[in-house]
Amino acid sequence: GKWLGDSGAGTWPRSSVTARGVKLAQLGHISTHPTSHLATMAASTIASSALFAKASIGGKSLKAKASKAPRAVAPKASKVVSMAAAAEDVPDMNKRNIMNLALVGALGLPGTCLVGGYAFFFVPPSGPGGGAGIAAKDANGNDVKAADWLATRQAGDRSLTQGLKGDATYLIVQDDGTLANYGVNAVCTHLGCVVPWNKAENKFMCPCHGSQYDFQGKVVRGPAPLSLALAHADIVEGTVFFSTWSETDFRTGLNPWWS
Secondary structure (H helix, E strand, C coil), rough: CCCEECCCCEECCCCHHHHHHHHHHCCCCCHHHHHHHHHHHHHHHHHHHHHHHHHHHHHHHHHHHHHHCCCCCCCCCHHHHHHHHHHHCCCHHHHHHHHHHHHHHHHHHHHHHHHHHHHHHHHHCCCCCCCEEEECCCCCCCCHHHHHHHHHHCCCEEEEECHHHHEEEEEEEEECCEEEEEEEECCCCCCCCCCCCCCCCCCCCCCCCCEEEEECCCCCEEECCCCCEEEEEEEEECCEEEECCCEEECCCECCCCCC
C-alpha cells in the first residue's frame, strides 16, 4: 500500500512489511510510526494464516490417520456352516472300503477270465501223473497213441509230430519195433528251418543251407553250430508225452544247450 513517511509518499515493499512485521512482533515492540502499525497488522495476518494452515494440515493428517484405523471384522459364519455341511457329505469309511472292494472285484473278474483262457490255450495241460509234459500231436492234431502209431510204422521210422512249444519233433521207432524214449526236435540250429529225414542217407539233412545231422540228430556238418535238441518221449496210459530233456546230452556228453 501507500504510506506517508518522513520523506514523502512512497510504496512499501510487501516483503519488507512481512519481514519487519515479524521481527517487531517477536521483539514485542510497537511503534507509533505508521509503518510500525502496518507491519504489525501484516505480521498478525501472516501468523494467523500460518496457524490456520497448520491446523488445516493437522486436521487432514488426523483424518487420514483415522481413516486408516482397522475396522473390526465380524466372524464369517457362512464359512463355518459350509465346513459343517462338507463334513456331513463325507462317506463313512466302511462304506467306502466296501465300494472299493466291489469295484476291484468287478474289474478283476474279466481280467482273470482272459488270463485263464490265455493260459489254457497257449500252455497245454500236463498229462496224467503230473510232470509228464504235453501229449504229442499227429498231423490232424490228435493225441498220438503209441500202439496205433507203432502199428503203422516200421523199424527205423522217423515221423514228425507236434512237440514242446509247438515245435516239429520226430518220434523214432527203434530196430526192435519199440518207441525210443527220446524225440528229436526238427528245427535246424542254424536258421530255424525244419530238417527232413533222409532215409537213403540215414541222416537229417537241411535243405536251406546244407547242414547235416546223424540218425540221432547230432550235427555232423555245418553251417549249423549245434546238434538238434532232444525231448523225453514217454508213454502214459497209452498216449505219447513229450517233456523237457535237462540231463546230459548222451550224443555229445555235454550239458544240453536248449535247457
